Amino acid sequence: MCDKQMRKPGEEARNLRSMKKAKLAWRSNRLLVVPAGLYAINNYIKFVMQLYFHPTTVKMLSNLKVLSIALLMKAFMGRVFSVLQWEALFLLILGITVNQLACKPLHGTKHGGLTDPPGDPRSLGCYFYTLCSIVVPSLASVYNEYALKKNFETSVHLQNLFMYLYGLMFNTIALMIVWMRNGFQDIGSLFAGHNSMTMLLVANNAAQGVLSSFFFKFADTILKKYSSTVATIFTGLVSAFLFGHQITINFCIGVSIVLISMHLFFSSSEQLSKAKFNSLGGLNEENSSLSNEERSRRANRFIVSPSMEHLSAYQSAQNLKDVGLSASAAENRV
Numbered sequence: 001m002c003d004k005q006m007r008k009p010g011e012e013a014r015n016l017r018s019m020k021k022a023k024l025a026w027r028s029n030r031l032l033v034v035p036a037g038l039y040a041i042n043n044y045i046k047f048v049m050q051l052y053f054h055p056t057t058v059k060m061l062s063n064l065k066v067l068s069i070a071l072l073m074k075a076f077m078g079r080v081f082s083v084l085q086w087e088a089l090f091l092l093i094l095g096i097t098v099n100q101l102a103c104k105p106l107h108g109t110k111h112g113g114l115t116d117p118p119g120d121p122r123s124l125g126c127y128f129y130t131l132c133s134i135v136v137p138s139l140a141s142v143y144n145e146y147a148l149k150k151n152f153e154t155s156v157h158l159q160n161l162f163m164y165l166y167g168l169m170f171n172t173i174a175l176m177i178v179w180m181r182n183g184f185q186d187i188g189s190l191f192a193g194h195n196s197m198t199m200l201l202v203a204n205n206a207a208q209g210v211l212s213s214f215f216f217k218f219a220d221t222i223l224k225k226y227s228s229t230v231a232t233i234f235t236g237l238v239s240a241f242l243f244g245h246q247i248t249i250n251f252c253i254g255v256s257i258v259l260i261s262m263h264l265f266f267s268s269s270e271q272l273s274k275a276k277f278n279s280l281g282g283l284n285e286e287n288s289s290l291s292n293e294e295r296s297r298r299a300n301r302f303i304v305s306p307s308m309e310h311l312s313a314y315q316s317a318q319n320l321k322d323v324g325l326s327a328s329a330a331e332n333r334v
Contacts, residue, residue, distance in 0.1 A: 025154050029162050031147040036166035038140035040174065045133050052126045061130060063096045068138035069221050077146055079220075088265035089222075091257055096229060099236075099254030141224070145216040156217050160210055226265070229258050 049058045066089050073079035081089075148159055175190075215224035233255050239245040 022158070025151070025158055026162055028151050029147065029154055029159055031150065032144070032159060032163040033166045035140045035144035035147060036163045037170050038136055038143070040167055040170035042133075042137045042140060043171075044174070045129060045136060048129050049133050052123075052129065058133075060097055060100050061133065063093045063100075064134050065138045066093050066222075066225055068134050069142060069225065072138055072142040073221065076142060082268045084268040085265050088261045088268070091261035091264065092226070092229065095254045095257030095261060096232075097254075098257060099232075099251050101250050141216070141221045144213075145221050148213065148217040152217070156213055159217075160213050163213075164209075222265070226262055230262075233258065 046058075049061075053061070070079075070081060070086070070089055074081060144163070148156065151159070179185075212224060215221070215227065236245070236247065236251055240247045
């Protein structure tokens with residue numbers, strides 16, 4: 001009996017095996033086509049940016065995505081940031097930039113070295129692609145978070161499958177367009193130049209994408225950005241320990257600023273979540289007189305909320321909702 005229970009598949013496993021439920025989940029998660037398309041566009045923008053700037057400059061410009069993400073979360077997802085949290089985000093940008101200032105830009109040489117980018121960094125096209133390199137990935141991340149949390153009951157693995165299928169579709173269309181322009185001469189070179197190392201990099205990037213989806217669904221985009229920064233710091237420390245790379249003063253100052261930013265941002269988050277919970281049906285004087293239906297309606301607004309503290313408040317609001325419904329049922333029985 002115990003052995004049968006151990007081998008009995010869970011509810012999530014049965015859902016994944018059910019084609020009917022999978023089709024229903026696919027329809028309810030069709031919004032994932034939007035971030036998949038934006039990610040496909042961003043993959044090409046990354047290469048175009050190399051025509052106008054050195055890699056170090058491109059990396060520094062990408063730091064502006066932090067503010068872009070915050071503005072998009074505020075505009076489209078109703079995320080509320082305190083003044084201290086805005087200051088923390090500016091400090092995060094400053095810390096990353098200070099660290100990257102230690103990287104010297106690459107210049108062309110007379111002996112076949114790396115050359116300067118061929119594009120004019122002051123052209124109109126450069127400004128356009130720079131704006132796209134900031135807005136497109138930011139919008140993709142925020143909308144991806146929204147789409148994943150909108151259908152919170154769907155397995156994150158199933159949602160990843162849907163989005164990667166959409167991404168495969170968009171990239172296949174782009175590849176077909178390139179082949180058509182070249183007269184289908186490059187079809188055989190699709191996997192040219194690949195080896196075990198490049199395949200390992202592909203697998204590593206795929207794992208990063210899956211991990212990012214967990215951040216988007218169970219935390220938020222801002223926390224993912226902070227985690228990426230911490231990973232960069234960890235990489236610098238490991239490189240210094242294993243390969244003897246020099247730890248510069250810029251690195252030390254940048255790490256200090258980032259740590260201060262993290263403390264400032266997440267210390268404010270706890271206070272903000274309490275205020276958010278009280279405003280959306282918490283136990284305070286103003287909301288004590290609300291009906292059970294109104295409390296339930298306000299509690300359900302947490303379902304598509306964008307951040308970790310909102311999710312914890314959602315659980316508290318759900319508990320409050322269950323208590324209210326139980327009390328209402330008891331009154332009806334009486």
